[in-house]
Amino acid sequence: MEKIYMIPVNDAYNEEGGCPICRLRDKSEMNYLEYYLGPSLMEPDTRKITNKTGFCPVHMGKLNQSVTNRLGLGLMMHTHLKDFNDDLNPKMKAAIPAKAGLLKGRNPDYKQKLNAVADLIDKRTGTCPICDNMNEAMGHYVEVICWMFSHDKDFKEKFLRAECHCLPHTALLLRQAAKLSQNEASDFTEALYTNNSQTFDSLISDVEYFTLKFDYRNTDKPWGTSKNSIQRSMRFLSSDGRDFDEQQSKKQS
Ligand SMILES: [Zn+2]
Numbered sequence: 001m002e003k004i005y006m007i008p009v010n011d012a013y014n015e016e017g018g019c020p021i022c023r024l025r026d027k028s029e030m031n032y033l034e035y036y037l038g039p040s041l042m043e044p045d046t047r048k049i050t051n052k053t054g055f056c057p058v059h060m061g062k063l064n065q066s067v068t069n070r071l072g073l074g075l076m077m078h079t080h081l082k083d084f085n086d087d088l089n090p091k092m093k094a095a096i097p098a099k100a101g102l103l104k105g106r107n108p109d110y111k112q113k114l115n116a117v118a119d120l121i122d123k124r125t126g127t128c129p130i131c132d133n134m135n136e137a138m139g140h141y142v143e144v145i146c147w148m149f150s151h152d153k154d155f156k157e158k159f160l161r162a163e164c165h166c167l168p169h170t171a172l173l174l175r176q177a178a179k180l181s182q183n184e185a186s187d188f189t190e191a192l193y194t195n196n197s198q199t200f201d202s203l204i205s206d207v208e209y210f211t212l213k214f215d216y217r218n219t220d221k222p223w224g225t226s227k228n229s230i231q232r233s234m235r236f237l238s239s240d241g242r243d244f245d246e247q248q249s250k251k252q253s
């Protein structure tokens with residue numbers, strides 16, 4: 001089993017709170033953002049990729065927020081726009097339908113051509129090397145998590161004690177469990193199930209308590225663990241925490 005993935009996995013499970021796999025994802029995203037804003041941006045091999053792919057909206061946003069390498073971002077953007085333009089524009093021009101007149105009949109081929117150009121745009125704008133690299137890293141991480149669960153007692157304990165595994169990452173773990181032997185999959189899935197149902201139970205009860213706090217009779221009761229239960233539920237349901245932090249909901253109490 002690849003050791004380079006074990007250390008970050010252990011670190012993520014040693015940290016308290018939330019989903020450890022979300023932490024792995026955030027760290028890996030940060031590494032790749034730094035990578036693509038670093039000296040690699042000027043390397044021909046990287047540029048060959050970014051010229052073709054550009055970045056997805058989420059990662060363009062994150063690169064935009066970073067102020068570390070504006071020149072590199074500009075140079076990358078310049079060659080990407082040129083590459084996109086060279087690819088798209090001749091095809092788009094060729095797809096302009098000829099007007100149907102008396103001499104030239106109607107030709108429904110134009111529909112296919114227009115859709116093909118739209119497909120090309122969707123395909124190119126949908127690709128992102130940061131997403132690709134992250135997906136690959138996450139694949140290795142879940143593989144290592146399943147392996148360590150069966151081979152490392154300490155890790156198994158940590159896995160069982162994790163505050164939660166968010167639902168999208170639960171799905172990722174289930175897909176990995178489907179690749180294990182039946183007995184290994186049995187232990188792992190049972191642990192995942194237990195962890196998951198505990199999370200559901202505690203969130204359901206915290207969110208209910210949250211709503212009951214709005215009853216004037218409960219005004220003086222303490223919030224307990226319910227205060228940020230809406231945000232914790234959002235993070236559990238969707239894994240992506242960009243707008244789900246407690247700072248974003250000022251009206252809460
Ligand atoms: Zn997660």
Ligand SMILES: [Zn+2]
Nearest residue numbers: 056059128131
């Ligand atoms: Zn992306």
